[in-house]
Amino acid sequence: MKVYRAEQIRNVALISHVGAGKTSLVDAALYDSGAATRQGKVDEGSSVADYDPDELKRSMTLHAKAIPVEWKNTKINFIDTPGYADFVGEVKAGLRVADAALVVVTAEKGVEVGTELTWQYSDERNLPRMVLINKLDRENTSFDNALKSLRDRFGLKVVPLQIPIGEQSGFRGVVDLVSQKGFTFEGGNKVQEVAIPAELKENISSYREQLIESAVESDDAMMEKFLEGEELSDEEVLSVVKKGTRSGQLIPVLCGAGSKNIGVQTLLDAIVDYLPDAAETVPEDAKEFGNNLSMFVFKTAAAQVGTISTFRLYTGTLKPDTHVYNVQTKADERIGQLITPRGKTQEPATEIPAGDIGAVAKLSNTHTGDTLAGSKDVTTTLTPINFPEPCYTVAVFPKSQADLDKMGNALTRVVEEDRTLRVTRDPETAEVLLSGMGESHLQITIEGIKRKYGVDLEVRDPRISYRETIRKKARANGRHKRQSGGHGQFGDVWLEIEPLPAGGEETFVFEDKIVGGVVPGQYIPGVEKGVRESLKRGFVSGNPMVYVKVALVDGKYHPVDSSAQSFEIAASLVSDINTKRGRVLGMALVGDGMQQITANVPQAEMLHYATDLRSITQGRGSFTMEFYQYEEVPANVQQEIIAQHKKAAEAKK
Ligand SMILES: Nc1nc2c(ncn2[C@@H]2O[C@H](COP(=O)(O)OP(=O)(O)OP(=O)(O)O)[C@@H](O)[C@H]2O)c(=O)[nH]1
Numbered sequence: 001m002k003v004y005r006a007e008q009i010r011n012v013a014l015i016s017h018v019g020a021g022k023t024s025l026v027d028a029a030l031y032d033s034g035a036a037t038r039q040g041k042v043d044e045g046s047s048v049a050d051y052d053p054d055e056l057k058r059s060m061t062l063h064a065k066a067i068p069v070e071w072k073n074t075k076i077n078f079i080d081t082p083g084y085a086d087f088v089g090e091v092k093a094g095l096r097v098a099d100a101a102l103v104v105v106t107a108e109k110g111v112e113v114g115t116e117l118t119w120q121y122s123d124e125r126n127l128p129r130m131v132l133i134n135k136l137d138r139e140n141t142s143f144d145n146a147l148k149s150l151r152d153r154f155g156l157k158v159v160p161l162q163i164p165i166g167e168q169s170g171f172r173g174v175v176d177l178v179s180q181k182g183f184t185f186e187g188g189n190k191v192q193e194v195a196i197p198a199e200l201k202e203n204i205s206s207y208r209e210q211l212i213e214s215a216v217e218s219d220d221a222m223m224e225k226f227l228e229g230e231e232l233s234d235e236e237v238l239s240v241v242k243k244g245t246r247s248g249q250l251i252p253v254l255c256g257a258g259s260k261n262i263g264v265q266t267l268l269d270a271i272v273d274y275l276p277d278a279a280e281t282v283p284e285d286a287k288e289f290g291n292n293l294s295m296f297v298f299k300t301a302a303a304q305v306g307t308i309s310t311f312r313l314y315t316g317t318l319k320p321d322t323h324v325y326n327v328q329t330k331a332d333e334r335i336g337q338l339i340t341p342r343g344k345t346q347e348p349a350t351e352i353p354a355g356d357i358g359a360v361a362k363l364s365n366t367h368t369g370d371t372l373a374g375s376k377d378v379t380t381t382l383t384p385i386n387f388p389e390p391c392y393t394v395a396v397f398p399k400s401q402a403d404l405d406k407m408g409n410a411l412t413r414v415v416e417e418d419r420t421l422r423v424t425r426d427p428e429t430a431e432v433l434l435s436g437m438g439e440s441h442l443q444i445t446i447e448g449i450k451r452k453y454g455v456d457l458e459v460r461d462p463r464i465s466y467r468e469t470i471r472k473k474a475r476a477n478g479r480h481k482r483q484s485g486g487h488g489q490f491g492d493v494w495l496e497i498e499p500l501p502a503g504g505e506e507t508f509v510f511e512d513k514i515v516g517g518v519v520p521g522q523y524i525p526g527v528e529k530g531v532r533e534s535l536k537r538g539f540v541s542g543n544p545m546v547y548v549k550v551a552l553v554d555g556k557y558h559p560v561d562s563s564a565q566s567f568e569i570a571a572s573l574v575s576d577i578n579t580k581r582g583r584v585l586g587m588a589l590v591g592d593g594m595q596q597i598t599a600n601v602p603q604a605e606m607l608h609y610a611t612d613l614r615s616i617t618q619g620r621g622s623f624t625m626e627f628y629q630y631e632e633v634p635a636n637v638q639q640e641i642i643a644q645h646k647k648a649a650e651a652k653k
Pocket residue numbers: 016017018019020021022023024025042043059060061062081082083084134135136137138256257258259260
């Protein structure tokens with residue numbers, strides 16, 4: 001592939017609700033541009049863009065991928081992203097390096113939840129965008145309804161740039177409202193200019209009027225001309241539509257049916273004509289690098305040839321066989337061969353210029369989100385990807401000893417690749433926890449670990465680290481006595497245990513209430529130590545005990561056999577306390593466009609919440625959580641936890 005200058009490059013992220021037809025569009029575009037000899041099909045497993053085994057298995061996109069399409073002396077770097085909600089991290093990564101977004105909706109459904117969410121992510125980055133109303137060939141579809149849903153939801157700046165010729169099974173082409181030309185697409189990648197069908201003529205003039213009216217908002221001189229009733233030339237219309245689109249004041253709507261290859265070439269034309277090129281959009285953070293090299297790694301993925309890092313170059317020029325420096329990890333990375341990625345195939349590249357997207361294999365110390373620079377002295381990083389917090393957690397267990405040995409490394413690797421995953425170890429339950437964006441996300445990760453790293457993992461709900469406490473004051477005796485040869489061991493204590501306020505700052509208080517030296521002062525620290533030890537194990541459920549005050553009230557000692565250690569053991573023998581717990585749940589509401597609900601919820605109830613919340617809110621809701629405090633669990637749950645502990649303790653015996 002020839003080298004394109006930044007002015008000739010368009011970096012366009014494809015975003016949508018799941019299954020709107022993004023990947024099929026890329027396949028059609030590759031065919032139209034001559035890069036593929038036939039049009040790949042997602043459903044037949046022949047897509048150029050969806051090729052990873054997990055993607056083939058599910059017929060859906062799971063990874064953000066850059067796929068260049070050469071069109072009219074322009075390189076359109078499509079960044080295809082997944083529509084399924086669990087893979088939001090990939091969408092954010094794709095949008096991070098895009099200069100514009102193409103939002104795909106279907107003519108059946110118009111705006112869906114995934115449209116709203118990805119629209120919002122594009123807003124976060126202020127990206128200019130265009131909308132494609134896709135699947136216009138299907139039964140029970142309507143251009144008008146889809147358009148209405150777009151304008152209702154996103155405002156009147158969303159206006160058609162094209163309107164369809166024919167509908168449903170008769171859909172065969174589009175009319176371009178700027179040039180007022182019709183094009184039909186019938187058979188393979190052929191396109192034909194046609195006369196505008198008579199029945200569309202009236203519609204076209206009113207839609208064109210609407211387009212111009214919206215576009216001139218971005219240009220005072222044109223606005224004046226328009227208001228004075230002067231006719232704008234086609235070039236002037238094109239130029240204001242371009243200006244309006246780039247400034248975000250106008251969002252043009254196009255028509256098509258990707259899998260039928262209808263309207264794809266007119267879409268590519270519109271991308272070239274209206275979306276910003278890579279030279280005019282050098283972001284603030286990249287400007288700091290001047291002419292020095294800066295590149296942002298937005299995707300790393302394990303492949304047969306080693307890890308492939310895909311990046312966008314912001315400034316400078318990258319050549320093969322050079323060195324770059326990772327600003328985050330301080331690593332000196334050797335760039336071997338440069339690659340232009342193209343889905344399942346790739347081409348060697350002689351250089352990657354500023355504004356372009358490329359890939360390189362085998363960087364040893366570079367992960368998703370890292371900045372690479374041309375010099376060691378650079379400390380500035382490019383703005384990181386705004387990843388969401390993981391919200392679904394499972395505990396993972398190796399299936400065999402061999403799996404155990406390799407598990408740590410495999411988990412570290414997947415977390416470096418996918419920044420919406422997190423691995424932690426619960427210090428109390430000793431479980432290894434894997435967190436991500438949903439059940440499918442974690443399931444696919446586990447499958448990937450098996451395939452790529454040969455590590456077989458089993459998944460379970462994480463154990464909750466409960467706490468024990470008591471409800472009522474109780475008294476207990478512990479006595480340790482051993483006679484063996486010379487010195488014996490003797491200690492005897494009476495302890496009073498009472499609850500402290502649940503949720504309070506103090507979780508444990510020890511008090512010495514001995515009078516008359518019945519337990520000599522030098523042994524008291526031993527008693528406290530023993531108490532602390534036994535509280536760690538709890539008494540009924542095997543969980544640590546909190547919110548208790550323990551007072552040493554009485555005891556006995558032996559002048560020869562007693563020692564701090566004997567008392568420590570005596571105190572740790574206090575195990576017959578049979579008490580219950582105490583507690584509450586709180587909830588708070590904060591209004592703000594969308595509702596934000598703050599609540600205290602038992603962790604055990606949150607295990608599958610990501611899935612539940614998604615279905616309750618049709619996918620709109622998201623949540624984050626953090627530990628608040630320990631509270632009493634209901635009696636039935638208590639019984640369960642205690643029974644489980646007993647069972648586990650029995651099993652150990
Ligand atoms: N009738 C019709 N079907 C289409 C069209 N475009 C795509 N499809 C079908 O819609 C389904 C989803 O297409 P994809 O291209 O995988 O959609 P996607 O947006 O990439 O999906 P995700 O990546 O999973 O979000 C497939 O079965 C396609 O064959 C179209 O224009 N018309």
